[in-house]
Amino acid sequence: MKLEGLSREIARSMMAIAFSVSLFMLLTSYAFFFLWKTYWPENFDAENMVPTAPEWLWMIGTTLAGLALAVVVGINLSKRILVPLNSVADSIRRVAQGDLAARADAGDPSLGEAASLADDFNLLAEKLQRMTQEQTLWNAAIAHELRTPVTILRGRLQGLAEGVFEPKEALFQTLLTQVDGLARLIEDLRVVGLAESGHLDLHVRKANLDEEIQDVVAFCDAALRSARQRVVLDLQAGVVPCDPMRIRQALLALIENVRRHAVAGTVLIQSRLDGANVCFSMEDEGPGIAPEFASQVFTAFRRNPAAHTQDDHKGSGLGLAVVAAIAQAHGGQANCRSTNRGGSRFEISWPRV
Known part of the structure; x- marks a missing residue:
């Protein structure tokens, strides 16, 4: 299996920890025997200090076994950690390409921060998708609301320009009604927009x-x-x-x-x-x-x-x-x-x- 990126770093770190622990135990063992020989020589048997061949094999074998165990543990740990991280990275790429329905897999919830990162991304993506849908709805609704009064105004004004309608007071009142409706719509849009952005100023007294x-x-x-x-x-x-x-x-x-x-x-x-x-x-x-x-x-x-x-x-x-x-x-x-x-x-x- 080829290890890359975070998986390789985790495996290296676990191997370094296992090797350091083995080396530390070996060195401290010799330090202990040195102190024993220095301060309690009457109880020290110098002939048994040199490791035998089986003892060398045992020390080397346990060190290699510790390194192998560290690699296995590191790979498994990196897989668990990388599931939500890779899922978040893949989902970010999909969102960047326009797929706002992309969601990350949180994986094992016991991972804590990694799972929380995926959950937070999903909340962000859901909010972004909802805002985009709301924006689409707003655009369609605004176009719908503007279409009727603008169509009426255009038709009446064109009729006046071409002499189809007589310039009577009732006609001008109709045009003013449509203009008033447009003005109210624009003001309502302004108020709602300012309020949603937190910039609706008040003059409280x-x-x-x-x-x-x-x-x-x-x-x-x-x-x-x-x-x-x-x-x-x-x-x-x-x-x-x-x-x-x-x-x-x-x-x-x-x-x-x-x-x-x-x-x-x-x-x-x-x-x-x-x-x-x-x-x-x-x-x-x-x-x-x-x-x-x-x-x-x-x-x-x-x-x-x-x-x-x-x-x-x-x-x-x-x-x-x-x-x-x-x-x-x-x-x-x-x-x-x-x-x-x-x-x-x-x-x-x-x-x-």
Whole structure:
């Protein structure tokens, strides 16, 4: 068997250890006999000091046997160590060639650091694969979301340029609506992207959360009424530290989500102080979130396929991701759960300090 690299070095080291131990035992034996002759000569038999031929054969044979055993142990040890290391090296080459599904074999878990290296590589490869898949999804979703408004804008503008459409106020309002939709999509993408990279800047100050909520609800009142939804406020938070603009943005996203997907009925909006946290929530009367979709509700571009919509456009799929991003930027979190009435309750909380 040809030994190379680490296997050869391990075998050499084991042989060196075995030879050194044998030589050490031989030399210390002679040192012992020298001290014996020097200090206790009356008990020393000098005629028996010279090894006989069988004794020489025994010493040489045991040394060679120790070297052979060291080689065997070194080879077996190197094989066990090199299984995860070679697997990691091979998997790295496969990942470099674009095979993100490559995984390393950890081998014997008793090897500790070598097995941990393979496990850590597998975690890294899994995360890289998931990020690549998410990036592909994002690219496809962004292209899908941009295609509709851009197509509408291009068609209307081309019609105006060719004289097909008359330049009426209603047409310009349609164009402005599409531009506003594009602007919201771009802003939502910016917020989610900055939050994921940890660069979403906040301008935190003392602000009256209840007043901010009331202003946003008043602004959206007409849209909610058109969806036959009535808002009930229960506001008890008062002045708290937050970025008012971002909180308004999160609240607008929640209201838009309720307007599009919730059934007609009462929408309960609450704010309160819960110990060291600030909380505000929004609760509707249905149709609720499917259990299999609940874990993905705050993930960008994830839409509930069973969701009820009040209009033909289903939204960008970024609204709740923006809510989660703003909550995390405040050092808090966003969560969603079903209610006893069959609806959904969305809640944002963050520290008061």
